[in-house]
Amino acid sequence: MAYADRVPSSRRLATLAAVAAIHGLIGYVFVSGMAASFVRDVATELTIRNIPLEAPPPPDPAPQPRQTASKQQPTQTSVTPEPVVQTAIDKPFTIEPVTPIIPITPIIGGGSGTVAVTPPPPPLSRAVGVRARGDRTNWISTEDYPPSSIRAGEQGVVAIALQVDAAGKVTGCSVTASSGHDALDRATCRLYQRRGRFTAALDDAGTPVAATYTDRVRWVLPQ
Numbered sequence: 001m002a003y004a005d006r007v008p009s010s011r012r013l014a015t016l017a018a019v020a021a022i023h024g025l026i027g028y029v030f031v032s033g034m035a036a037s038f039v040r041d042v043a044t045e046l047t048i049r050n051i052p053l054e055a056p057p058p059p060d061p062a063p064q065p066r067q068t069a070s071k072q073q074p075t076q077t078s079v080t081p082e083p084v085v086q087t088a089i090d091k092p093f094t095i096e097p098v099t100p101i102i103p104i105t106p107i108i109g110g111g112s113g114t115v116a117v118t119p120p121p122p123p124l125s126r127a128v129g130v131r132a133r134g135d136r137t138n139w140i141s142t143e144d145y146p147p148s149s150i151r152a153g154e155q156g157v158v159a160i161a162l163q164v165d166a167a168g169k170v171t172g173c174s175v176t177a178s179s180g181h182d183a184l185d186r187a188t189c190r191l192y193q194r195r196g197r198f199t200a201a202l203d204d205a206g207t208p209v210a211a212t213y214t215d216r217v218r219w220v221l222p223q
Contacts, residue, residue, distance in 0.1 A: 009086055010085070026082070053081050070109075080118075080175060107183055125204040126203075126206035127203050128201060128202040128206060129211060130212070131199045132199075133168075133199055136196070136215070139192065139195040140188070145221070146184065148183050148186075149181060149184055149219070150221060154181040155181075155182060155184075155219045156179030156180050156181055156218075157177070157216055157217070157218045157219070158185050158188040158216070158219070159216045160173055160175055160176060160188055160189055160192060161176050161213070162192060162196065162198075162212065162213040162214070162215070163212055164200060164212070166208040166209055167208075168195045168197070168200045170192065170196050173193050175188070177216075179219060184219045188219075192215070198213060
């Protein structure tokens with residue numbers, strides 16, 4: 001059996017009353033001067049300090065909504081803006097003069113009101129005929145006069161045509177107009193082929209070509 005069960009009830013009540021009286025006394029003391037003196041003494045020891053307030057921490061960022069695996073990311077598409085076409089209403093309305101194109105039909109001929117069409121000039125030609133080099137009058141002298149023609153008193157004019165190749169060399173001679181005397185005709189071709197010096201002819205492009213050289217020789221009896 002516990003001790004509390006063995007204490008008589010009257011004694012227990014007396015004990016409780018004594019405890020209550022002690023508590024009431026203590027409360028009165030605190031309420032009265034003792035309490036005031038204690039508060040005064042404690043208050044004189046207080047020290048006032050200016051403690052700076054710390055800045056409050058920045059608020060936490062708002063939580064981002066979590067994307068669930070079931071939601072599919074949207075496909076990003078590239079959109080090219082269409083060019084802005086300025087219509088005729090947006091532009092100032094102007095009228096530009098248009099020069100009519102009148103076709104001109106070339107008319108070859110004289111008379112008033114006609115257009116004479118001049119053809120373009122032909123390209124410059126570099127063609128040159130055969131040319132004798134040096135003084136050709138020295139190719140035949142009085143000493144070359146055929147003796148038979150001197151004895152016969154023959155004289156006259158001989159026309160010849162010489163064939164000159166691209167190197168300027170005489171390759172042939174022919175009498176185009178006879179003097180009437182065979183000795184004078186043969187002597188003329190023989191002397192020109194032996195002593196003649198020529199520069200070959202040129203075509204339009206300036207290339208040496210074979211050509212014909214013509215000349216006339218007058219035979220006169222020496223005095």
